[in-house]
Amino acid sequence: MNESERNIYYLRGIPVPETPPPGKDPAPWKKTDIVGTSIPRVDAYERVSGTARYPSDIHLPRMLYAAVLRCPHPHAEVMNVDTSAAEGMPGVRAVISGITSDTDFAWWYSKEIKTKIFDPLCRFEGEEVAAVAAETAYQAWDAVRAITVEYKVLPFIAEESKSLDSSSPLLHPNGNTAKTDKYSRGDVGAGFSEADIVLDETYRTECELHMPMELHGCVASWDNDRLTIWESAQGVYSIQSRIAEILGLPLSKVRVIGHYMGGGFGSKLQPGKYTVIAALLAKKTGRPVRLFLTREETFLAVGNRPPATMQLKAGVKKDGTLTALEFSCIATGGAYPANGTGLVDWLVRDLYLCPNVKTETKDVYINAGPSRPFRAPGHPQAAWALEQMMDALAEQIGMDPIELRLKNIPSFSQGREGNPPYTTTGLRECLSEGAKAFGWEQARKYSSGSKENGHVKRGVGVASALWFAGGGNPPSTAVVKLFSDGSVNLNMGASDIGTGTKTVMTMIVSEELGVKPEMVQIEYADTATTQYATPSGGSKTVPTEGPAVRAAALSVKQQLLSFAAADLKTDESSLTLRGDEVISMKDPLVKVKIHDVTGLKKRGVIVGVGYRGPNPERKVVNPFAAQFCEVEVNTMTGEVRIIRFLGCHDSGRVMNRLTYDNQVFGGITMGIGLAMTEARILDRDQTGKMVNRNLHDYKLPTSLDVPKEMKSLPIEKPDDTANTIGAKGLGEPVTIPTAAAVANAVYHAVDVRMMKTPITPLQLCQALEKGGKEGSK
Template identity: 70%
Template sequence: MKENEKDLYYLQGLSIPETPAPGQEPKPWQKTETIGKRVPRVDAYERVSGAAVYPSDIVLPEMIYGAILRCPHPNALVKKLDISAAIEMPGVLAVVSGSDPEARLEWNYSKEIKTALFEPHCRFEGEPVAAVAAETPYQAWDALRAVNVQYEVLPFVADERDALKKNAPSVHAGGNLLKTEKYERGNVEKGFIDADVVLEENYRTQCELHTPLELHGCVAQWNGDRLTLWESTQGVYAVQEKVAEVLGMPLSKVRVIGRYMGGGFGSKLQAGKYTIIAALLAKKAARPVKLFLTREETYLAVGNRPPNDMRLKAGVKKDGTLTALDFCCTGTGGAYPSGGTSLVDWLIRDLYKCPNVRTECTDVYIHAGPARPFRAPGHPQAAWALEQMMDALAKAIHMDPVELRLKNIPDFSQAKEGNPPYTTTGLRQCLEEGARAFGWEEARKKSAPSSGAGHIKRGVGMASCLWFVGGGWPPSTVILKLFSDGSMNLNMGASDIGTGTKTVMALVAAEELGIRPEMIEIEHADTGTTQYATPSGGSKTVPTEAPTVRAAAISIKQQLLEMAAKDLQEEVVALSFKDGNVYSTKEPSKKIRIADISGLKKRGVIVGVGYRGPNPENKSINPFAAQFCEVEVNTKTGEVKILRFLGTNDSGRVMDRLTYDSQVIGGITMGIGLAMTEYRVLDRNQTGKMLNRNWHDYKLPTAMDVPDDIVSLPIELVDTQANTTGAKGLGEPVTIPTAPAIANAVYHATGIRITETPISPGKLIRLLAESRKEG
């Protein structure tokens, strides 16, 4: 290294945050130098250049390819399975099915529901029946076609609205009712008596599918009795645990690597049957096996956002005070327990101040693929109902929709046990500052339905939300290694699921130690070499891992101060950091470069270990958000064009403004899909099969559907109670209110209330025609 480059590892002209004594909590950051700025991702070049190696990019010597034969019926018994012809096909090296002793494994959907890995009673289209590994993918798929399966096709139920009807086909022996959950506080009947206005409406959200860009799958390789998996996953340790459990192996014998992942949205929080099948094929063939699902398979077998049918009755006084909310919901997670109504009623319970609330959620089975968590499970469905009802109530009492929400903002959680206060409550600021920045009042006047006689109508709408969690939680362990030249290695088990986790963690270490972020090398998401971390989901990764990284950085600083104290012959309490030096606060000219500290030079590396501490007791950590949008409706064609969106979020401290804004834009885009284009189509009456399992017929929003005017407006209330970095979750809240904001804008433009997703042109034009006839 050249002499004039020796200090380039350290940021110049700034003071590093004060180092707490061992055992003491660090003070909140004040003015920050790297945190909160617009910083490009630390792995940006790798991602955009194609140099990043995703699990689906892995190629190993002698690797072969796996494929899974799936049941083509929604309900069928496998009566006979003949794989003899498949075994003789060119290139085939392994075939596994339920008849193989090594494949007779148990797969748990819950404590109550357990099936075989290759379950002979196939309860949804796409259930695995057999699998093949061959020299090429084409040979593997050819071999699957040679497998002879005789099915006994059984009656099916493909819609949750039919599941509890008399004589409906049973998914399981006990019938189709999975569970009913009830919640109540106050006196709902009295609440309706006290109301000046009572409204009731039915709502429905269709089933939505994850469809991440990188398909689900893995590469499996055995080395003796050790199994290594390269998996596209949101949590390598979660996959390790499931695989070890199913295969009956010690955790130490299963290594899972997942450094890059091309999208998951909750569908990759767990291992799939495909993971186990890949391992079995690799063992049988004695070759590494690559098994990634086709796009069509992912539509059937690896998750969805459940459909929900909701009824909401609400009472309000003329001054805007909510008096009662009564909510019923039916949903389905498919053929197995997977959260068909999980958290669907949480916004009803907790978003707005209301003394009298009653909810009842009924989860049922149908013959369809199991659900998996999908960005803010349950919340977008509830918001679709609640936020449209709030607008309807506001109209009924002649109050602005924003004002009605402002009248009913709680400062504590009404639904959590003990009614804990929120650590920060930014909903009021989200509403007020968002309305001001959007130009809400002026836009509503300009976009009034009565304005203009043409067939193009404009409308504005808004909606708000909270997210059930978002404060992170233990456990988490991070190891930092500071090298003698001032560069650093950051070691953590968490996955970066595309949200910029690695970048944020590098910024935390850089902020605390004064190191340039580009001097930090990151190791992550490898159970063989990195530290334990829970899966990256639930908007928990930044508020979980960032305080852990900060704790590890503080440990390094404490060690450096002790070493420097010996060199400078000073007390530790009299030392501080600046510009890559440790100096005496009593005599600032008395200093030593960090790289020259004798203890560091002698050791070569200083290791700091950080752990995630517990969340504060009796406090509720929740992100809040509000969104505003403007639409243009062609009343002749039913087409809706979204003109602009503004999202405000109280997610605590902004860690990296660039990734923050990207999250907001991405979340709104996903919400537009739920509102406007996305839904699963099952043949409800004849076959029970999915009819739109491809990207052509399942309509994801494209650049043509998303406005170029999307504004992200952070409401930066640093949450010092939540954790030592002041950050709360962001990923989920940015999707929750989008769909109802659009629906409210369409209503404002047309006077038509769309209660079922998606808002398609055909549906809207039909309702417009009906309204004209009634008029």
């Protein structure tokens, strides 16, 4: 390879950021050349060509297909399982159940209560009863249908409001309360007495299902005592540790490969029983086994956003000062402890300045699938309550809803002990800049005066949010390798769940080394060959992995400069990297090509290891948001059409505007689902079974359900205190305020408060008939 060809690895003429001495943190980036630009994803080719191999595409030689028999009742005891007919069917290679000897492994949804992989007591519809491995998927299902099970059907609970009734059956010996949490600051009684206006309302959000497009499942394969799992997962190490613990294997003997995965939204942070079942079937047959659930099964057994009923009482003075907030919530994480009320009071505690706050949350059991974390756990529910309440308070005191919010913006986290300050908060700008970009004032006037449209009314609404986490945290280890030809390899354990992690990390390496993004090859999401990382969730992947990747790239630079200093017989602090050369900042004639650096040539590769440093002490790193929307409501039919949406977000530094905007629109789309179309429906009065367990009856938003106009306005405040890349999380805040913004816009249009999700003609046209905005009919 000649000189000029080698040079194509590097961007010409771009000065790379300075290289700090080893052991010192780098200065924050000032002007960036790669970070912050809009570049297409580094793995876009694979995703559009179909060469990206998702776990459900894995096809190993001699691989069997597995299927699971699930309990059809919400609460039942398995009395007998007869698998004899199934075992003799064509293609069937193994059948396992609670009565076969090789399945006695513990399982837990959370550590408090242990159950079994095939537990004789089924506490929700869809609990695993038996499983089959066969030569084809069709044969596996034939065999599942041929298994006969004798159940003793037990009374069930399908509504959290009935869980604590004395007549309700007990799901667990210690009663049906999973947990109760209380929080208090100040004196709410005093706060309410100071208020000019006190409102007390009850809100409800329905149970929402994750429904990533790739189903849940894995391929499991044994080589003697080593288990390899290809799983559709948000993090390979979290799968590894849990499976090793359940099966009693050393971590080194469990290899989990993640690579591409088709969405998770929190439901794939952990393995499922399916992972264990695939491993057991593979062990029993001595062959690789693929077990991916059917869509119907994923409605029952792999998590949800818990339904929540929330009571919120709020007091405000005429000048807009919030005096007290009192919040109580009953929610359910399903049939096992699963944090059904996790963070559901957080926005009430932390979003607005308020000296007197009291919250109480109660998580109770019902006979339904356990919840799993769902994109910003607790937050969209709380926003539905709090942000509608803010609107209602603003109306009562005759203040614009944005102004009321602006009057109550904190600079510190009141919900945490000691009121630690936020490293940065852009909430004020999200609201004010967003309002400008949206044309709030004009739209607010135009909409409320839109009588000329006859029975179709327009309204605009706003809601704001913060996300509890989003700052990232240690641990994370990343490795950057510089090869002797100057090309670069990045090795990290984190998964790219569709947020563009690989692309952003590539950009960081590119920024530091000046190497072209497309010349950085990434190895990732494999416990055997890549570094430890926590799963991608909590909007923490970029702020967690990014600093580790930057540190690894810096380490490479430091070593390279040190080697070059030896060649150039100069001090390494006088050197910098420019293009494919190490060059003296004092004398441009003193330089050496990267591939000519002796130390690199000798060693063959420079390995830079980077670790995620600690977060700033006594400070809180949170992203902030405000979203605005305009709706049209047909007052004769209750139809709501969302005309436009603006997402205005402070997530620190914008790493890649293209993927950033995509996240914003995606979060809004999911929020529209919560607001408008999605709800799990259980046959509460008869059988307790879920009736809408398919993607027709459980309605995810389509391209026609999102507004034609979607805009994103980043409030870019690089957060240099938070971490060395200045970025905060984005993936979750983008979906928090959406549903509430829609509800506020509907109210503005027709004066009807949507206390419950989803907003459909089912609710709205009855409410409108009872009386909405005057003259609306």
